[in-house]
Amino acid sequence: MTGNVLRWEMNAFVGFIERQKNLYRRYWAWEAVWLLYNLVSVLSIGYLAAGLSTLGIERSKANLQQQTELYLLIGALLWTYLSMVFFEVSFAITWERWEGTIEYTFMAPIKRLTHLLGMCAASLIYGVLRAAIIGLAVVALFRLDLLRANWLTALVLFAAATLPLLGLGIFTSILPLLSPEKGEQMAFAVQGVLLLISGVYYPISVLPWPLRLVGIVSPLTYTLDGVRQALLHGLTLAAALPDIGILLLMGVVLVPASVWCFGRAEVRAKRLGLLKRSG
Amino acid sequence: MAIHASELNSAAVEVEGISKRFGEAVQPHRLMPWRKAKKPKLALDQVSMHVESGRITGILGANGSGKSTLIRILATLLTPDAGRASVFGSDVVRHPAQVRRHINRVSVEASFFKEMSPWENMLYAARLYGSGGDGTRDRVEAMLERLGLPLDTLDKPMKQLSRGQQQKVAIARSFLTSPSLLLMDEPTTGLDPRSKREVQELVRSIRRDRAATVLLCTHDLQEAEVLCDRVVVIDQGRVLAEGTPSDLIRAHAAPSGSLEDAFMRLTGKRLEEDEEEKEE
Numbered sequence: 001m002t003g004n005v006l007r008w009e010m011n012a013f014v015g016f017i018e019r020q021k022n023l024y025r026r027y028w029a030w031e032a033v034w035l036l037y038n039l040v041s042v043l044s045i046g047y048l049a050a051g052l053s054t055l056g057i058e059r060s061k062a063n064l065q066q067q068t069e070l071y072l073l074i075g076a077l078l079w080t081y082l083s084m085v086f087f088e089v090s091f092a093i094t095w096e097r098w099e100g101t102i103e104y105t106f107m108a109p110i111k112r113l114t115h116l117l118g119m120c121a122a123s124l125i126y127g128v129l130r131a132a133i134i135g136l137a138v139v140a141l142f143r144l145d146l147l148r149a150n151w152l153t154a155l156v157l158f159a160a161a162t163l164p165l166l167g168l169g170i171f172t173s174i175l176p177l178l179s180p181e182k183g184e185q186m187a188f189a190v191q192g193v194l195l196l197i198s199g200v201y202y203p204i205s206v207l208p209w210p211l212r213l214v215g216i217v218s219p220l221t222y223t224l225d226g227v228r229q230a231l232l233h234g235l236t237l238a239a240a241l242p243d244i245g246i247l248l249l250m251g252v253v254l255v256p257a258s259v260w261c262f263g264r265a266e267v268r269a270k271r272l273g274l275l276k277r278s279g
Numbered sequence: 280m281a282i283h284a285s286e287l288n289s290a291a292v293e294v295e296g297i298s299k300r301f302g303e304a305v306q307p308h309r310l311m312p313w314r315k316a317k318k319p320k321l322a323l324d325q326v327s328m329h330v331e332s333g334r335i336t337g338i339l340g341a342n343g344s345g346k347s348t349l350i351r352i353l354a355t356l357l358t359p360d361a362g363r364a365s366v367f368g369s370d371v372v373r374h375p376a377q378v379r380r381h382i383n384r385v386s387v388e389a390s391f392f393k394e395m396s397p398w399e400n401m402l403y404a405a406r407l408y409g410s411g412g413d414g415t416r417d418r419v420e421a422m423l424e425r426l427g428l429p430l431d432t433l434d435k436p437m438k439q440l441s442r443g444q445q446q447k448v449a450i451a452r453s454f455l456t457s458p459s460l461l462l463m464d465e466p467t468t469g470l471d472p473r474s475k476r477e478v479q480e481l482v483r484s485i486r487r488d489r490a491a492t493v494l495l496c497t498h499d500l501q502e503a504e505v506l507c508d509r510v511v512v513i514d515q516g517r518v519l520a521e522g523t524p525s526d527l528i529r530a531h532a533a534p535s536g537s538l539e540d541a542f543m544r545l546t547g548k549r550l551e552e553d554e555e556e557k558e559e
Contacts, residue, residue: 015406109379
């Protein structure tokens, strides 16, 4: 890629982030509602764990209760972030179709990779900001024992998980290109399955074996498990390397594969005239 | 993207035998009797045409005649089933990236993020077309001023602008990217008379300045007669005739007819009849 081409693509990349920022700002009331919804969901899970003592757990097992509280809160907080990033990326096409701008964006003289990476970057920035706000509320409202937490390991796992998550998001964003009528609903279904099989609120060992097998190939499983181990038990970076490796490997496979599949889906949509049609 | 002298001497658009069909034939199935039989729709049937650089070429046809399908193929948003099309020598299927650098499109429906302002939408467009840095705001303001849009509309949400104002922003946005080929798909449809006249004046100024090649889809025959250097009459996906408006009038509506008379003679019906058929 020559310098000029790179500059051109970088400009467009910035354009997508800038556009999303403007959209979030213009739809601020909606965004505030979603933030409140996410916050309430996480707090509900936290209070559910805090209330377990009233269901018969003895005082002597207070430590266990605190561990449960932390276990569930970490799951809820991570799920909020991961599902939000997944949602934003996977709805990139749905949103443009809804606004009526899909043809304008697809007609632009830029690489599709730039388009998708720009959307991913905007989603990541926004996801981190929203998760940080919810995280601060959790820290303020719950007495969390994070003395043994290894923050570095948690952060590295968190970063490594982003790559396969983006791949999954791009894969899901293909669905509305394949089916303008049903693609959006299918994206919700994928999100629901990820919640079920990835061990967000429970270890996947409690799942029946067919679901457990699917859970093993979900990148979210390794992220949630690793981050929990790091924050609850101080998992060292060295000990987390296998999980980090698996996540990076999944990312290296999923991102290019999803971009390639997106390209094929775009060719098909242009052949069948599906780009414009709204559901 | 400015046109080069070499481009002025060449064809801006070459279309050879383009066909496009939508939908696959569905036959009723013995085991699925609820499935209705469907026929595929032939949108374009062996269309060939040639558009000269620096001119305004009109594509005349009723709704559903295939005009927008042709525009979408040239805009690399649809792939033809057969035939080939090229823009400034680049094939729309094999080299879409090169084609996209030359074109922009103003469509009948405003393709904007409706909550975002004209400025935010235009900044996004500028970014996609390689600019958007310093000086963009000044260029946008100058362009909107030229189009007669009050500058206080620049930061209001698009949804608060009238249809005419939105269409002017769409045209300004396409100018911002300096296309060599401007694809205008019914840019004046649904506009009030004043806005329509202003948009037409703008198209005239493009012709005066020879700033770009324009492919103008319209079913307004008066508009075509006044604005276009050449017109192509299209009906049910087929090209019926092409030439200058006066050539077509001479050939099909002599001795003292109008382009509308020529259109009626060629298609065997008035545009209004097509509209009525569509409504039924």
